[in-house]
Amino acid sequence: MLDSIEQIQQAMEKEKYICDRPLATVLYLALKLEKPLLLEGEAGVGKTEVAKVMTEVLGRRLIRLQCYEGLDAASALYEWNYPKQLLRIKMSESRQQAPEALNIFSEEFLIRRPLLQAIQDESENRHTVLLIDEIDRSDEEFEAFLLEILSDFQITIPEVGTIKAKYRPLVIVTSNRTRDIHDALKRRCLYHWIDYPSFEKEYRIVSSKVPAIQETLAQQICSFMQVIRGKDFYKRPGIAETLDWANALIHLHKTHLDEEVVKETLGCIFKHFEDVKKMKEEDLDSCFSLLEQIP
């Protein structure tokens, strides 16, 4: 069991997730206080990864709810199994059972969607990790469904009653901040902002995730990323892009960065045509001159 901040940090590093102390602290608090954790940050800084790694670390089952526009209670919480209900009615009719004996709105006819699964896990695996990914993509009214679960870890179904979690899941909510999350929901969560990594952190991430990489190339890649993130681009690259790039360079058998190599592989770093164009035309030289200043 994880009983201190250090243990969480070590366990996550064992799973190749380089975790700084503040993040380990909020994870520890989320586990101990049994509160959901809201993670925000730019795309590609490893928000979703936190939930995946914590699942491994804790040896739990991961239940993932990917949010999208139009996501409703029927696909996130529960739905009634209508064909089964109809069949049951027909059966009881042919057996001429009393209609009172017919309870088609019971748990037997319930289809469990991710949120209900998370608080009432059928597979006896007890605790789970619930990942509510990219909540900013869902509609505002969907946030209201989450309130009961996030504050009391329970779901009320009018026909059945209130289902309470026997074992509270670790809930991780992520957001890319394309819109503001409602205060009511935020109040129920611990908050943590994941920033772009420092050079040292990124270097450790690259060396642990891409073990085949040479030291100098890894250093060059990470310094280059630091320089790029200091400039004005529409979508600045995250860690995911760094790792993609590092892998690409290894497959191209490159040992160091030069202008030609960078130009060829810009597609790994930037995902918008405008950014690629701007980089090629305006920023390439200044990036390299800045790179040379770094010892």
Place this chain on the structure above:
Amino acid sequence: MIQRDSDLLKNILLFSHALRDRKLPVTINNVVDVLRGIPLIDLQRKEDFHCLLKSTFVSRKEEMEPFDELFEAFWSIEEERKPSRVKPSEKMLHTVQEQEENSSSGYERKEFLSREDDAPGGKETSLEKKEVLAYSPDETLSEKDFARLRVEELKTIREAILQLARKVSTTLSRRWKRGNGGDQIDFRRSMRRSIKYGGEMIELRMRKPKPRPLRLVLICDVSGSMDIYSRFFLLFMFGLQNYYPHCETFTFSTRLNHVSPLLRRRTFEEALRLISKKVLDWAGGTNIGLSLHQFHLRHSELLRRNRTLLLIFSDGWDRGDTRLLDSEMRYIKGQVRGVIWLNPLMGSRNYQPLCKGMSTALPYLDRFMPYHNLSSLKDLAHLISRRGGFPS
């Protein structure tokens, strides 16, 4: 030992009050969470203590900076003068308050606060409508051109613009009743009905998909020729951005800037300062075509044929390529429910949309309206309130 604990509690409470003074929405539940967390961490490590307070008291990125500042100020004094733990922080709190009272923005802040306070109250009641009426300035002021307002009239106009923004927001947010028509079977209700017929689905219950809320996209020209008027439109954008959730705001002159995050949850003065800092070409030249092109490339996910109403606020003085403007207007027109162009120059009686940019855009507009005084804004508000005023 006991003494020290109670002091810590007091200090945390004082700290939470100081945060609240800086407009962080801190609740008593947050304080309770902090107290629950304290036994879990090592208080000797300031880093962990900082993290505990931050994760509970902060709930958005913008709050991180003021939090860190206050944390440093509040808890550092604490360390220097360990013997008396309570007093310094109390003093700290007072200085914070004094600073705020003395600062020039203090008055504005309070004004903003009081407005916010009465916001949750009588929403969607007839009372609010009366309030709107009571606030609305008299006819002569409504007709007065924004450029000619006197200083003492500014406050009234400002109030009225924000009220109108709020009114539009409440009418647009209203839920629409679900009828029994529609083309989807509502299984849940049909099952309930069928029980009384022994499981035969005799009466089918139908449902309609819920109407999606109207999305507003507002694009404001902040180039040199627009300077005075764009401030008044920014104020309207500010109001909508803070009251209506399905709203995105942009400014442009030679390039496009997404300003929604800058307008949210701030005082208008602060937002204005941030915008002019970020928008480097504030009061520069105009390139409408290029700005719309950037909008097309980066934010086209905001355009929905049935749901999006696009408002462009500009005088149409364009120094860019009219062919680009033409193709972008055609594209955008095809992607949205309606395009409204607001032009401050339409206020003058003999205005004709002859300039290059305006005459290019004109064929693609659903409405071409003036925006130069309060009465023109009222017309606009009335139009948008009827769900965009355009058939979907």
